[in-house]
Amino acid sequence: MSAMLLKKEKWPEFVEKLAGKKLWAPGADGDAMRFAPVTEGETPALDFNNTRVPPKEALFPQTETMYRFQLGAEEMEEPQLEDETVLLGVRPCDARAMTIVEKLFRWDIDDPYYVKRRELVTVVGLACSDPGLNCFCTSVGGGPASTEGLDLLMVDLGDNYLLEALTEKGETLLESAGDLLEKADSDAVKEKEKLVLEAEKKIKREVKTEGVPEGLPGLWEDPLWQNVSASCLGCGTCTYLCPTCHCFDIQDETEGFESRRCRMWDSCMFGEYTLHTSGHNPRPTRRERTRNRISHKYSYYVDKFDVIACVGCGRCINLCPVNIDIVEILKKVEEAL
Amino acid sequence: MELEQLQKTAAEVADREDVKYVIGWKKGSYGYRVAPGFIEDAAGAAELIFSPLCTANLATYLTLVEKLPVPRGQEADDRKVAVMVKGCDSRAVAQLLVEKGIGREEVVVIGCPCPGVVDPELLAEKYPETEETVEIKWTEDGFLLVRGEEEIEISRDELLAEKCRLCRYPNPVISDVMLGEPVETRELVEDEGVAEIENRDVDERAAYWEEQFAKCVRCYSCRNVCPLCYCQDCILDRLNPTWVNRAVNFSENTAFNIARAFHLAGRCIECGECERVCPANIPLGRLNRKLAREVRDKYGFEPGVDPEAEPFQASFKPDDPEDFIL
Amino acid sequence: MKTNGNPYIPHTATVEETWFETYGERCIKTFKVVFDDQEVRENWSHQPGQCAMIGVLGAGESMISISCSPTEGKFLRFSVMRMGKVTQALHQLEPGDKMMVRGPYGNSFPVDEWQGKKILTIGGGIGQAPLRPIVEYVRANLDQYEGLTMIYGARTSGDLCFKGEFEEMESCSDLSCHLTIDVEEEDWSGNVGFVPQMLLDLNPSPENTIAITCGPPIMIRFVLENLKKLGFSDEQIYTTLENRMKCGIGKCGRCNAGGMYVCKDGPVFSYAVLKEIPEAFA
Amino acid sequence: MSATFEPNIVAFLCNWCSYAGADLAGTSRERYPANLQIIRVMCSGRVNPLYVMNALQQGADGVLVSGCHPGDCHYMEGNYYARRRLGMLKDLMEFIGVDPRRFHMSWVSASEGHKWKEVVEKTVEDAREAGPFEGFRRRQIDW
Amino acid sequence: MTEKPKVGVYVCHCGINISSTVDVDAVSEYAQKLPNVEVARTYSYMCSDPGQVLIKNDIRELGLNRVVVASCSPRMHEPTFRKAIKEAGVNPFFLEMANIREQCSWVHEEIEEGTAKAKKLVGAAVAKARLLEALESKEVDAEPAALVIGAGIAGIQASLDIADAGFKVYLVEKTPSVGGRMAQLDKTFPTLDCSACILTPKMVDCASHPNIELLSYSEVEEITGFIGNFDVKVRKKARYVDFDKCTGCGDCAAACRVKDRFPSEFDQGMGKRSAIYLPFPQAVPAKYTIDAENCLFLSKGKCGKNPKCQEVCGAEAINFEQQDEMVEFKVGAVIVATGFDTFDASRKPEYGYADYPNVITGMEMERLVSASGPTGGKVKIFNGKEEIEPKEIAFIKCVGSRDKSVGNEYCSRVCCMYVAKQAHLLRDKMPDANIRVYYMDVRAFGKGFEEFYDRVRRENVRYIRGNPSEIFKRGDKLVVKVEDTLTATPLEDEVDLVVLGVGLEPRADMREVMDLLRLSQSPDRFFLEAHPKLRPVDTATEGVFLAGCCQGPKDIPDTVAQAKGAASSAMIPLARGKVTIGAQVASVNEATCRGCSFCVSICPYTAIEMVTVNRFGHEVEVARVNEALCKGCGSCSAACLSDSIQPKSFRDRQILPQIAALGVLK
Numbered sequence A: 001m002s003a004m005l006l007k008k009e010k011w012p013e014f015v016e017k018l019a020g021k022k023l024w025a026p027g028a029d030g031d032a033m034r035f036a037p038v039t040e041g042e043t044p045a046l047d048f049n050n051t052r053v054p055p056k057e058a059l060f061p062q063t064e065t066m067y068r069f070q071l072g073a074e075e076m077e078e079p080q081l082e083d084e085t086v087l088l089g090v091r092p093c094d095a096r097a098m099t100i101v102e103k104l105f106r107w108d109i110d111d112p113y114y115v116k117r118r119e120l121v122t123v124v125g126l127a128c129s130d131p132g133l134n135c136f137c138t139s140v141g142g143g144p145a146s147t148e149g150l151d152l153l154m155v156d157l158g159d160n161y162l163l164e165a166l167t168e169k170g171e172t173l174l175e176s177a178g179d180l181l182e183k184a185d186s187d188a189v190k191e192k193e194k195l196v197l198e199a200e201k202k203i204k205r206e207v208k209t210e211g212v213p214e215g216l217p218g219l220w221e222d223p224l225w226q227n228v229s230a231s232c233l234g235c236g237t238c239t240y241l242c243p244t245c246h247c248f249d250i251q252d253e254t255e256g257f258e259s260r261r262c263r264m265w266d267s268c269m270f271g272e273y274t275l276h277t278s279g280h281n282p283r284p285t286r287r288e289r290t291r292n293r294i295s296h297k298y299s300y301y302v303d304k305f306d307v308i309a310c311v312g313c314g315r316c317i318n319l320c321p322v323n324i325d326i327v328e329i330l331k332k333v334e335e336a337l
Numbered sequence B: 001m002e003l004e005q006l007q008k009t010a011a012e013v014a015d016r017e018d019v020k021y022v023i024g025w026k027k028g029s030y031g032y033r034v035a036p037g038f039i040e041d042a043a044g045a046a047e048l049i050f051s052p053l054c055t056a057n058l059a060t061y062l063t064l065v066e067k068l069p070v071p072r073g074q075e076a077d078d079r080k081v082a083v084m085v086k087g088c089d090s091r092a093v094a095q096l097l098v099e100k101g102i103g104r105e106e107v108v109v110i111g112c113p114c115p116g117v118v119d120p121e122l123l124a125e126k127y128p129e130t131e132e133t134v135e136i137k138w139t140e141d142g143f144l145l146v147r148g149e150e151e152i153e154i155s156r157d158e159l160l161a162e163k164c165r166l167c168r169y170p171n172p173v174i175s176d177v178m179l180g181e182p183v184e185t186r187e188l189v190e191d192e193g194v195a196e197i198e199n200r201d202v203d204e205r206a207a208y209w210e211e212q213f214a215k216c217v218r219c220y221s222c223r224n225v226c227p228l229c230y231c232q233d234c235i236l237d238r239l240n241p242t243w244v245n246r247a248v249n250f251s252e253n254t255a256f257n258i259a260r261a262f263h264l265a266g267r268c269i270e271c272g273e274c275e276r277v278c279p280a281n282i283p284l285g286r287l288n289r290k291l292a293r294e295v296r297d298k299y300g301f302e303p304g305v306d307p308e309a310e311p312f313q314a315s316f317k318p319d320d321p322e323d324f325i326l
Numbered sequence C: 001m002k003t004n005g006n007p008y009i010p011h012t013a014t015v016e017e018t019w020f021e022t023y024g025e026r027c028i029k030t031f032k033v034v035f036d037d038q039e040v041r042e043n044w045s046h047q048p049g050q051c052a053m054i055g056v057l058g059a060g061e062s063m064i065s066i067s068c069s070p071t072e073g074k075f076l077r078f079s080v081m082r083m084g085k086v087t088q089a090l091h092q093l094e095p096g097d098k099m100m101v102r103g104p105y106g107n108s109f110p111v112d113e114w115q116g117k118k119i120l121t122i123g124g125g126i127g128q129a130p131l132r133p134i135v136e137y138v139r140a141n142l143d144q145y146e147g148l149t150m151i152y153g154a155r156t157s158g159d160l161c162f163k164g165e166f167e168e169m170e171s172c173s174d175l176s177c178h179l180t181i182d183v184e185e186e187d188w189s190g191n192v193g194f195v196p197q198m199l200l201d202l203n204p205s206p207e208n209t210i211a212i213t214c215g216p217p218i219m220i221r222f223v224l225e226n227l228k229k230l231g232f233s234d235e236q237i238y239t240t241l242e243n244r245m246k247c248g249i250g251k252c253g254r255c256n257a258g259g260m261y262v263c264k265d266g267p268v269f270s271y272a273v274l275k276e277i278p279e280a281f282a
Numbered sequence D: 001m002s003a004t005f006e007p008n009i010v011a012f013l014c015n016w017c018s019y020a021g022a023d024l025a026g027t028s029r030e031r032y033p034a035n036l037q038i039i040r041v042m043c044s045g046r047v048n049p050l051y052v053m054n055a056l057q058q059g060a061d062g063v064l065v066s067g068c069h070p071g072d073c074h075y076m077e078g079n080y081y082a083r084r085r086l087g088m089l090k091d092l093m094e095f096i097g098v099d100p101r102r103f104h105m106s107w108v109s110a111s112e113g114h115k116w117k118e119v120v121e122k123t124v125e126d127a128r129e130a131g132p133f134e135g136f137r138r139r140q141i142d143w
Numbered sequence E: 001m002t003e004k005p006k007v008g009v010y011v012c013h014c015g016i017n018i019s020s021t022v023d024v025d026a027v028s029e030y031a032q033k034l035p036n037v038e039v040a041r042t043y044s045y046m047c048s049d050p051g052q053v054l055i056k057n058d059i060r061e062l063g064l065n066r067v068v069v070a071s072c073s074p075r076m077h078e079p080t081f082r083k084a085i086k087e088a089g090v091n092p093f094f095l096e097m098a099n100i101r102e103q104c105s106w107v108h109e110e111i112e113e114g115t116a117k118a119k120k121l122v123g124a125a126v127a128k129a130r131l132l133e134a135l136e137s138k139e140v141d142a143e144p145a146a147l148v149i150g151a152g153i154a155g156i157q158a159s160l161d162i163a164d165a166g167f168k169v170y171l172v173e174k175t176p177s178v179g180g181r182m183a184q185l186d187k188t189f190p191t192l193d194c195s196a197c198i199l200t201p202k203m204v205d206c207a208s209h210p211n212i213e214l215l216s217y218s219e220v221e222e223i224t225g226f227i228g229n230f231d232v233k234v235r236k237k238a239r240y241v242d243f244d245k246c247t248g249c250g251d252c253a254a255a256c257r258v259k260d261r262f263p264s265e266f267d268q269g270m271g272k273r274s275a276i277y278l279p280f281p282q283a284v285p286a287k288y289t290i291d292a293e294n295c296l297f298l299s300k301g302k303c304g305k306n307p308k309c310q311e312v313c314g315a316e317a318i319n320f321e322q323q324d325e326m327v328e329f330k331v332g333a334v335i336v337a338t339g340f341d342t343f344d345a346s347r348k349p350e351y352g353y354a355d356y357p358n359v360i361t362g363m364e365m366e367r368l369v370s371a372s373g374p375t376g377g378k379v380k381i382f383n384g385k386e387e388i389e390p391k392e393i394a395f396i397k398c399v400g401s402r403d404k405s406v407g408n409e410y411c412s413r414v415c416c417m418y419v420a421k422q423a424h425l426l427r428d429k430m431p432d433a434n435i436r437v438y439y440m441d442v443r444a445f446g447k448g449f450e451e452f453y454d455r456v457r458r459e460n461v462r463y464i465r466g467n468p469s470e471i472f473k474r475g476d477k478l479v480v481k482v483e484d485t486l487t488a489t490p491l492e493d494e495v496d497l498v499v500l501g502v503g504l505e506p507r508a509d510m511r512e513v514m515d516l517l518r519l520s521q522s523p524d525r526f527f528l529e530a531h532p533k534l535r536p537v538d539t540a541t542e543g544v545f546l547a548g549c550c551q552g553p554k555d556i557p558d559t560v561a562q563a564k565g566a567a568s569s570a571m572i573p574l575a576r577g578k579v580t581i582g583a584q585v586a587s588v589n590e591a592t593c594r595g596c597s598f599c600v601s602i603c604p605y606t607a608i609e610m611v612t613v614n615r616f617g618h619e620v621e622v623a624r625v626n627e628a629l630c631k632g633c634g635s636c637s638a639a640c641l642s643d644s645i646q647p648k649s650f651r652d653r654q655i656l657p658q659i660a661a662l663g664v665l666k
Ligand SMILES: Cc1cc2nc3c(=O)[nH]c(=O)nc-3n(C[C@H](O)[C@H](O)[C@H](O)COP(=O)(O)OP(=O)(O)OC[C@H]3O[C@@H](n4cnc5c(N)ncnc54)[C@H](O)[C@@H]3O)c2cc1C
Pocket: A272, A274, A275, A276, A277, A278, B239, C051, C060, C061, C062, C063, C064, C065, C066, C067, C079, C080, C081, C082, C083, C084, C085, C086, C087, C088, C126, C129, C130, C241, C242, C243, C244, C245, C267
């Protein structure tokens, strides 16, 4: 597909051309908390590292109304999902994560909300030229310019962005930009490749995944789980902020007679996640929960969907308040195998 | 305090028969990280450190640990847990004793007089993190950052964590073993962060907090890390009645944050952990400290300084202020 | 159908009949419900062992085993123990009230595979709910099976579900029904003792037999032990899991046990499979 | 604020003093605005401060808690506890930007029917001035 | 079982009291549409018989299980409607009232606003009614016996009254004899009858009364339980004298090797007693007691060859082997009558009480003027050289009373009068002595007090207004430094004897009793009564009453009156034989309780205690409510951070929906 160049000063105009669609982009400050809808006239800056909250929420909002109803009535009203949305500046790892999560949401029975949103979204990626300290995408099948899950990849070439359409949606988007773009020459493409290589080299952290999916269940009783989880707080940070975590809870919430059934992110690191009324809990301590989190990503998911459910974005490492480090855990797993 | 002394003491304590493990700080996996370490025997004690990076309040683990059902015919393991505490952390222990969150006989408190820790965010901002772990030491009047060959002197004011600037209990208020010499205590100073918000008008304050609370992802780190949030079954998790809906939005987030802050009124010992762990960088410390200050100034009460004290929320004085009453 | 293909949207059903199986704090109430929509009623089909998400709008939904066999008619039965928010709301339903139902979910007992075999069910407490459809199914198709033995126990006689139905079974030669309660009671002439012990005492032969057990975790553990003692192979033993679940369709993740989604890969598991999931018995 | 805004106020009154005081106001045919609804509790000490938060969240524009004068509590000390807890809550609410005019506490005895009227008037007036509470009202944002 | 709530809503017109400002039909129509409402009706007078019948019929016919009555204040008719629905077979606590009269129609004018508000109130009531729970009040048997702690005049009087009414009384006295302070007094103001003459017969009565079990020289060790059912443990301290054998002859005391060596408590230390002693001649019981601390045999293990007392006691009553003895019994009510201490005058060092022997207290004066006192009633002092009769005598009033500097802000209520009395008694004995009284105020408020005070003044007792600042010695005289505030003249008054009119203080050892019964103190540190006006003899703990000076300073008539009051209050449960335990009490969810005991500190009725339970093999502490003590105020629950303790009928899950209804319903 086509590769185009966009002069950086034309970026605002490019964004303007997208008017009519809902735009999402990382919030303004450098260490952006999350992707947020872009208000009209605003030009999102792309000089961020990565958002703390992954863009998964654009497809799988933290809280989502499934349907509304009046108490006492039987009619249920579904929210209308019809806005075409463009996500600007999605990092390749997060885009990959979308494809990974999608496998589950399309498994057997489609999850209508996710699937619908996925259909409506165009994902514009931004290659990483300066990966973060804890990035290890290259260990788990991704890379700083991985294109999986993207409709369009942007690469920062200094004065220009290189724009590569990867899907039809991407093409359409490029077309809509019309004459703002110029065709990229082979130099630009070469430069990009160089940049990507450099970026890959900057990635220092690494996990070895060979044998891990098959081996993990065998480490069920290994003392490593106790060791790595003793300090865990059982909070939602590592899971909420993980682009591939997708568990949710469903609740009915009512105000007066108005009510809705909605779902919201849940976390397997929470104690009550698996708690039964009898007090019986199949995962009674943080040890089992940590074991489950890692095993789910690196073994169960692989079993089911043939892909590791971790894209190496490093968020869980960066943000865990007590330095529980998935790379370290995997090192220990490897040693134990 | 000498590292040797610390490790030696920890080793001795860890080897005691009546002690399950020692909770201390150890080197983290990269950069400035320091991780809580659970040391079961003397050998493990060599991992322990105490440095300006040891921000975590380890007292939280005293109550965080799950009490698994004891299999029939067996007895619960009620050996003591030893925990290393800085001044602020020790107040958590004292307050836990007040509230019977733990029993005195359940803990061995290893006191670490603390010259003040760094603000990790600030540190990383000014001196970018690396993949190697970096050491920071205390000097006479500041910190020394040792990165490979390189040594950087940093003044106290530049990096001192906010909670430490305000701390008046750098020496543990309760301990079984005290390491090193007591450090100089500081005077009560104005809490600028709190004052700055108080100086805004009501609408500005509302706008400020709306922006903050809207960011909350309800990860509950702030609650889980808090040594004084030790209810087995937090009311904010309950459905009947529902105090706070599970939905994550500004309204519920605010309710959650009010409830959390309020439940800690007169109990929060200002260790600053909630603020440190918040992935959304919500200045939770300001909320807590505001209340702590009112509790101190208006009610003459400070939590976690006297393990025998009456709990603030379960006591009153006939002359408590009532200027707000019609 | 009204659901527009959205699997989360339940069908409306009307409660036709309700009665209490047991009383007390954690009482069990049985509901017989019929879908309002003719088409739904006709198209609905379920197999023994499957469950459904049932609920009340405004309170929420719970996964509950369908406790009737499709052979019984065009209605559904649920026996619900009162536990928390949703089940309390369900308990308030009376004949004529609306119940929201979606499903059926999960796999089922491989009743076809089992043809020509002897069926042994071993249940405890509310655990009889998922077993009842098998009992009914086998009863309705007795010619295809070598007979049915049912062992069922509860803490007290008052905690036994489906009491009225057992007498009928006693009178049939291909069926045998063994009830037991944990402790002596005045008006109880039946067996007293724990289910696993009763199983040992009855000493059923494993030959050409399938054993299905369901009940509290602790009971299951001992039943499994005893079945092994009696010589049952892993493949001859089945049980069901009841992990917490929210969506019922393999998305929400709550019901995971190891790599299994209990709502899809289960709730019925042969012991041969289950053995490989340590978490299932944690 | 628009002159026609009618605030909605939820009040928690102890059974023995303030509720009786409000009854007396009725018996004495005092007149006061109808914006305030009373929830009766046995003692002002029963009022969990989080009720105040909850009321605001669920649609109240103002909240009032009223109990016996210090020393007169039917249960001896309940109002002292209430005073301490709600005093703290008030500080917290103000700090996070809830207009202080939205929350009041009063001591009204069983004989103070007229005072009750004044308290209601003051509470309503204050809430009216503060305007509709939008703050963290559980509004229908993403419903 | 969770039944489906079926609510009936009944909106009352109250003649036109409600309907003139509230459109009752509109309210009823509105209510009809609320969830779980089966029926909504209006009626002219809901509380009338036909109104109640209407409700009852609906309950029977429509199977209602919750009732909301929108009418007047629940403080008015809650009992009426509770009774009505109970008669129709519905638990009386399934009632919720919406007050649309006192708090709506009577205070609002416009029909729109009245109606709108009434709708909300009804909506909120329905919201709560749906979630109400069935409650039962319980009755338990009450033990027909009482415990009286302290046998001063208060305890004696209360015991006698209860015993006369036919109930068993256990009267526990700490010291070897009953009588308390009153036994130490000489004459009593204002009538000047002899204290011993009126008290002794009562002391004897209470020892011999068939219904009174007197446990002297005993202390209560433990009281558990609740009204009607207190379990009491009493320690009978060893007297080392066989109670039954001792004839009270006194041979032992006379023979004691350390005869008359120790200050007699009864004589305020001015007289002396032996190690084996009777506190005073009229003591009841008239049984000797060995003071183990001072007895040579008991403290040193040796008393000559053989203890003298043992040698001389013809009744062979001396028993050095005797041990403390525990007795246990059950009572239905407790009266605390532990009295007071007098103010320790050395806490006002400026008066030199500790330094100058001729500065004495009022209590010492009582013993000095008493014919049975250490001096046989003669008032003599030693001026450093010789024993003389004092000529110049000064009384100082309000010593230790109304004095913030010693922490006693209160007035001791008896000093004005006992000083007057003592001045009078001295005047009687020494007609030419110069007697003056330094005072701040004279409070002669009682019956006959003013008259008595007048009489004393007429007897040439000078009253000088002024609060002495210092007493010091000049030669063999004492100098009282004072300013006469009426004439604004500074004085240095030289006297022979100063009598300090010391006030009354809470007993130093009152904490023991407080802990036993978990009583509270009022700001003056005396025991706190349940209500200062309406329940002056009750305490926060039901079934526990106060009598006498332990509750606050008072004179003998007031003490006796209060004792009688306490006795009659205590007899209520005893006479009924039953006590009712409230239904609307708090209960704890032990599964979620975190054991912080905040609730325990808060409960004014000490209704909560921490108990150890086994939670999956771990011993944990959780709170438990004693339903008999709980009054359902709910203070505990607002402090419980885990919401584990909740008052029934006012649970969070019942109130929050009410809040929601008021917020959201339009
Ligand atoms: C496949 C399957 C079949 C089931 N069949 C039946 C049945 O036939 N009859 C029946 O009475 N129950 C059955 N259950 C259990 C039933 O789903 C729960 O009891 C119910 O969801 C509790 O919901 P609640 O809203 O009343 O409780 P909540 O208020 O949500 O929760 C109360 C407590 O119950 C626990 N809990 C929630 N869900 C479950 C669960 N699934 N299992 C155990 N504890 C849970 C929670 O941890 C919480 O502590 C089945 C569960 C599964 C997964």
